[in-house]
Amino acid sequence: MSPIDDFLQYVDDNQSGFIDRLRDAVAIKSVSGDASLRPDVQNMVDWFDGQLRSYGVQTEQVDLGYQTVDGQQLKLPNAILGRIGDDPNKKTVLVYGHMDVQPAEKSDGWNTDPFTLTIDDQDRMFGRGSTDDKGPICAWVNVLEAHSAKQLDLPVNLRFCFEAMEESGSEGLDDLINKEAAKGEDGYFDNVDCVCISDNYWLNARTPIVTYGLRxxxxxxxxxxxxxxxxxxxxxxxxxxxxxxxxxxxxxxxxxxxxxxxxxxxxxxxDDPTPEELALYNALDYTMDDFKSAVGGDIGLSEDVSQLLMGRMRxxxxxxxxxxxxxxxxxxxxxxxxxxxxxxxxxxxxxxxxxxxxxxxxxxxxxxxxxxxxxxxxxxxxxxxxxMPWITDDKNWSYKAADDATMDVYGQNPDHCREGGSIPVTLTFSDALKVPVLLLPVGRGDDGAHSTNEKLDISNYMGGTKLLGTYLYKVAASETGEARRAPNKQKLPARALP
Amino acid sequence: MSPIDDFLQYVDDNQSGFIDRLRDAVAIKSVSGDASLRPDVQNMVDWFDGQLRSYGVQTEQVDLGYQTVDGQQLKLPNAILGRIGDDPNKKTVLVYGHMDVQPAEKSDGWNTDPFTLTIDDQDRMFGRGSTDDKGPICAWVNVLEAHSAKQLDLPVNLRFCFEAMEESGSEGLDDLINKEAAKGEDGYFDNVDCVCISDNYWLNARTPIVTYGLRxxxxxxxxxxxxxxxxxxxxxxxxxxxxxxxxxxxxxxxxxxxxxxxxxxxxxxxDDPTPEELALYNALDYTMDDFKSAVGGDIGLSEDVSQLLMGRMRxxxxxxxxxxxxxxxxxxxxxxxxxxxxxxxxxxxxxxxxxxxxxxxxxxxxxxxxxxxxxxxxxxxxxxxxxMPWITDDKNWSYKAADDATMDVYGQNPDHCREGGSIPVTLTFSDALKVPVLLLPVGRGDDGAHSTNEKLDISNYMGGTKLLGTYLYKVAASETGEARRAPNKQKLPARALP
Missing domain, CATH: 3.30.70.360 (Alpha-Beta Plaits)
Structure with a gap:
């Protein structure tokens, strides 16, 4: 059995333990926007720190100082930097995720307690943070667990940057990233070849995507x-x-x-879209029914679904x-x-x-x-x-690796698209490290991030764990990727608007 | 010394005791809009009840039932009905006032604790409720005290209707007034000849007014x-x-x-104002400086002060x-x-x-x-x-009595004007009792009712006590007023718009 098959088999065999992991994470009320829950946010940091360490990641909690809330100084939760692997013959992937969540009260309209992971008869796991962003981070931990348990070598060196203030403006994170990047070989971002962020969602409930632009x-x-x-x-x-x-x-x-x-x-x-760009949007797997079920009604500004997508993305x-x-x-x-x-x-x-x-x-x-x-x-x-808006070249080796991984796990090529939302840290990583940055989502478009009854399908959680792990193997095998320390780390040009 | 001179002398001699009365009233946080302070509101009712009883008023606290707040049933504070005097040869005056106040916190911008009556070097008494409406009610109690202490006969029979929910929609009051009015001879509103309400303010800080209309x-x-x-x-x-x-x-x-x-x-x-109506507004004592100091700036919709007054009143x-x-x-x-x-x-x-x-x-x-x-x-x-808007004939005997009392106390005729605000109970009294209703203010236009740093000038408090008492004497002496039980209690025609 090849290492990747070993990995995939372990994932299939350990669904229940992986769900327990997410259950434990959801149970901690890491609401960064609620000052009274700040101790829980730090508990969440400690919990993920423990998870990473238990699978051999060398971590450091970084003190981000204080923020001013209602005129008072409030301690920021620590960020986690981590590293595992230092093989100069392997590529190095930096993983970003966030451990904090949006506020949630049952009285907001939740059908179940938002901090108790609850699985319904359609195998959907309901709970605050299930898809945004505890599910994707847990999927990364699942990947580490599988390799540790099976004593498999990771195909790449991994670096981690997990924060706990994303839902509250990522206070302190830009500074941390820029400082750490400036340390070069002496920091946690040494020799990073690409950044992988899983903090977004498929457009619909059936077709995987990768994201190459944000408003x-x-x-x-x-x-x-x-x-x-x-x-x-x-x-x-x-x-x-x-x-x-x-x-x-x-x-x-x-x-x-x-x-x-x-x-x-x-x-x-x-500029108005060219016929070529219009064709890109026409090719995305998205229907008026997808749209209507996402927003809950026939309230679109256009009857043309490509126009709706362009309204959102470009x-x-x-x-x-x-x-x-x-x-x-x-x-x-x-x-x-x-x-x-x-x-x-x-x-x-x-x-x-x-x-x-x-x-x-x-x-x-x-x-x-x-x-x-x-x-x-x-x-x-x-x-x-x-x-700033962010848009990148979606033809580089990292996106190719994501395409191949998606084909292996889901049997189809992912749609490539831009997204209407904003994840400012994406541009920070891009500017600071000057390497490809990829957004590779785990969850679906109907997960309801930030909303009541947020959920993650078990199939997406398990598929996402496989996808993120497989992506690492594809990066390792990437023929077009330059070796680390190669002089390719100039700033990527912004993708010209068609 | 005539009885009225005796009364006025007592007022002059007892300023400090009258101020103590208002201080005690202001100290009770009778904020009707704050459910947590509802016990204090009832304490305020009990306190005023005790004041009325100690000067010989026969009172009854009326249970107004419950209100629904945030889905919960909250007990309404009692209203007070009271009577003193039952001489068929005297007229009967019904006095209305309210014992509750608007919310106030020092942090809202008060210079002093809002529930501690604080007198500055310009003899202004600062405190929540000082002018709205504890000051005027205390002035009525002062009138009672003076007559009791001097063993003077009151010139009229008095009836009282004090509520403690005025700042929160006067919940339950309309029902109470209509029920009590329907009792006729058997109720507290027996043989009432006129209603006097002191819950409004002079237009400016120098000229007394009476009010004959509300929006x-x-x-x-x-x-x-x-x-x-x-x-x-x-x-x-x-x-x-x-x-x-x-x-x-x-x-x-x-x-x-x-x-x-x-x-x-x-x-x-x-209709547009006739020249005659315009002349009424031109004659009111009100300047652009009065306006600007009241609102805190040059923000009027017109440069013509009469136009501003008409914008407010008509x-x-x-x-x-x-x-x-x-x-x-x-x-x-x-x-x-x-x-x-x-x-x-x-x-x-x-x-x-x-x-x-x-x-x-x-x-x-x-x-x-x-x-x-x-x-x-x-x-x-x-x-x-x-x-409904309310407007009444301002030429009847009750307004004449108010004019005469104002001339005696302040040495000038009051301006007669309408007001832009709404006091729905005015129309309720008018419709239920079909007798003249007069609004006779104690406070000034710059008192800041509902605002931070609400105040009542000592001169207005003392002058107001004299004014309300003198008004009773003028009502008693009124030549144009019909005796009670006379067939004059048909509904007054609404004052035609000029």
């Missing part, structure tokens, strides 16, 4: 002020200029109902998120809020940059505000966070 | 739905019709920045209050909310009625929604509460 993001807040304090709408309604009225006027002029962004110049440099978007400072509860308070802040964000595609979009949004809002003829004050327009 | 109110919620659950804006931005975009489009078409309401037909029946208004279901906190969550509810309210003037406005608002929103060409769903437009 960037630019989050804005616009603040309008007027009275010195909140005013009684009985005494002052129809007497004063109301900041809420002005804010609604501005925000209703940012984006049309059909998704077209009204900010001037925002589409600059983004065009920018602008979504209105809410208002701070106004009434937002069940009450019928009749106040004229003194100062209100509108919140919205754009998703960006090349060649858009947060810096350029920030200028255009500010200029546009100031122009709209000046048409309002109001005595309210445009207090500020702030971009609170920005992340 | 009504109609509170609306409009709900737009789309996806089955909240969606990730990265994956679905520029793919689906977003309920937030549609809601902003609708709400931005309800009212213009200059206050003009865009709902069709909403101004129907409201025209309707529409204010946007907020959105439920969207992001409203400090975070930068990038979600497409599945279902969002916009909240707004109109203030109404005769001949507008909540019922008619409800129809017009629903028709208009449906029409605007149909222009949006969206696949979102207009789930509902609901009027969650409505109150």
């Amino acid at each position: 960037g993001v630019a989050y804005f807040e616009v603040t309008i002020g007027g009275p010195a304090q909140d005013l009684h709408s009985g005494m002052w309604g129809n007497v004063v200029h109301e900041p809420m009225t002005d804010l609604f006027n501005i925000m209703s002029q940012l984006v049309r109902g059909d998704g077209y962004i009204l900010v001037e110049g925002v589409y600059s440099g983004i 065009w920018p978007s602008l979504s209105l998120h809410g208002i701070r400072g106004a009434s937002s509860d069940e009450t019928s308070k009749t106040v004229i809020p003194a100062t209100v802040t509108g919140k919205f964000s754009l998703r960006l595609v090349p060649p858009q940059t947060p810096e350029d979009i920030e200028k255009k949004v500010k200029t546009y809002i100031e122009k709209v505000f000046n048409t309002l003829n109001t005595k309210s004050t445009l207090k500020e327009v702030v971009m609170t966070s920005g992340g | 009504g109110v109609a509170y609306f919620e409009v709900t737009i739905g789309g996806p089955a659950q909240d969606l990730h804006s990265g994956m679905w931005g520029n793919v689906v019709h977003e309920p937030m975009t549609d809601l902003f489009n609708i709400m931005s078409q309800l009212v213009r920045g200059d206050g003009y309401i865009l709902v069709e037909g909403v101004y129907s029946g409201i 025209w309707p208004s529409l204010s946007l209050h907020g959105i439920r279901g969207a992001s409203s906190d400090e975070t930068s969550k990038t979600v497409i909310p599945a279902t969002v509810t916009g909240k707004f309210s109109l203030r109404l003037v005769p001949p507008q009625t909540p019922e008619d406005i409800e129809k017009k608002v629903k028709t208009y929103i449906e029409k605007v929604f149909n222009t949006l060409n969206t696949k979102s769903t207009l789930k509902e437009v609901v009027m969650t509460s409505g109150g």
Whole structure:
């Protein structure tokens, strides 16, 4: 039996133990956005640290310092750096994953306790973090367990970078990555040939994909002020200029109902798709039924599924998120809020940059505000966070290895596509290490990451474990991959827009 | 010394005791909107009950039952009914006031503890409820104390109706008033000749007023739905019709920045002011400086102070209050909310009625929604509460008595004006008892009711005590007032709009 067959056999024989691993991970409430659960987040780090060590990974927990929450200093959970294997004749793969999860309460609409992994009669494992991102990390640990138990040599050297703040802005991670990359041979990222991230999902529930592009993001807040304090709408309604009225006027002029962004110049440099690019989207395995079941209704901006995919992957978007400072509860308070802040964000595609979009949004809002003829004050327009879009060459050896692994495990070639979301760490790794970065998902498009009743199918968990392991063997066998220390580590050119 | 001089002398001699009374009242945290403070609200009721009884008022605490808060049954605080005097040769005055207050926390921006009455070097008494409405109720108790201490006969029979839920919708009060009124001779409202309410304020900080009109109110919620659950804006931005975009489009078409309401037909029946009515507004003592200092800036819809006053008192208004279901906190969550509810309210003037406005608002929103060409769903437009506007004849004997009392105490005639706010109990008393209802304020326009650093000037507290007492003497001496049981208790005609 070849080593890879040995590995695959072990996986088939150990499903129940692998599920127990995920059950144990889900049970720890590692909600990074809830300060009161911060000790659980660190417990989760310690737990994964123990898992890695038990299979021979040399690890180090990195203190990321403090964050400021509500004016108080809150200790960040540690990140984990790890290494196993140092064979100069093998390639080196850096694996990224995150151990923290989104908040979840049964009362949010979960059918089962979100922190108790619960398997239904369709072999779906429900639980917070099952697919995002504890399932994929556990799949990596499964791969380590199989090789350790079978005393198989890993086909590559592995490096790990696991964080526990991904759902809360990856506080401290960019610094860690850049510092560690700068250490070169002396750090954990020594001689890394490629990065593999499994923190995304298939487009649908049947066809594997690999992802070669992500939209960037630019989050804005616009603040309008007027009275010195909140005013009684009985005494002052129809007497004063109301900041809420002005804010609604501005925000209703940012984006049309059909998704077209009204900010001037925002589409600059983004060309219409060529017939060749259109063909790429037409070839993706995605139907209107996939779309409708994912969003829960017939609410698409187009009746053409390729147009919907392009709307998600290769065009920018602008979504209105809410208002701070106004009434937002069940009450019928009749106040004229003194100062209100509108919140919205754009998703960006090349060649858009947060810096350029920030200028255009500010200029546009100031122009709209000046048409309002109001005595309210445009207090500020702030971009609170920005992340670059990312797109890479999907023809390199790492993607080829992923294609081959997917064919072996699932019997089909994966679709190659871009994604509408943003994973800023992708670009950080790409810029810091200048090696191929691949997004290779474990879960499906209907897993409901971030939502209630998040799940991971047992078939995807087991298939994902095989896929990630097989990918390592394909990387090792890769004929087109350069050996480490080869002078190939220049920055990859951004993939030109078709 | 005449009885009234005796009364006034006692007031002058007992300022410190009167302030102690208000201090004791302010110290009880009778916040009706905070379920956890409900015991304090009932303590406040017991305290005022004790005050009334100690000066000879026969009282009864009325159980108003329960309210539903967050799905739980919460006991309502009792109301107090009271009576003192039963002389068929005297007129009978019914006094209304409320013992509960708005929420207040020092961290909201108070300079002093809101529940510790604190007097500054300008003789201003700061504390929650100082002017709204504990100060005025205490002033009534001061009047009782003075007559009791000096063994003076009250010039009229007095009846009391004090509630402790005014700041939370006066739950249960309409029922109580209507039931008590229906008891006729057997109830606490027997032979009432007029109602006096002190729960409003001077327009400015120098000129007393009486109030003869209030705007009504109609509170609306409009709900737009789309996806089955909240969606990730990265994956679905520029793919689906977003309920937030549609809601902003609708709400931005309800009212213009200059206050003009865009709902069709909403101004129907409201005529422009005649020169005579305009003269009334021009004659009110109110300056642009009064306005600017009240709202904290130069944010008026007009440079003409009479236009501002008419905007407040005799025209309707529409204010946007907020959105439920969207992001409203400090975070930068990038979600497409599945279902969002916009909240707004109109203030109404005769001949507008909540019922008619409800129809017009629903028709208009449906029409605007149909222009949006969206696949979102207009789930509902609901009027969650409505109150009629109120306006009365300000030439009757009760207003004349208030004029005379004001002249005696403050040396000037009060301005007569309408107010922009809504006190629904006013119309309830008017409809149930069919006698003159007068609003006779104690506090000033700069007292900051409902706001941080609410205050009552000692001069207004002492002047208000004298004013309310003197008003009773003027009612007693009123030549134009009919004796009780006279057949004058038909419903007063609404004051025709000029």
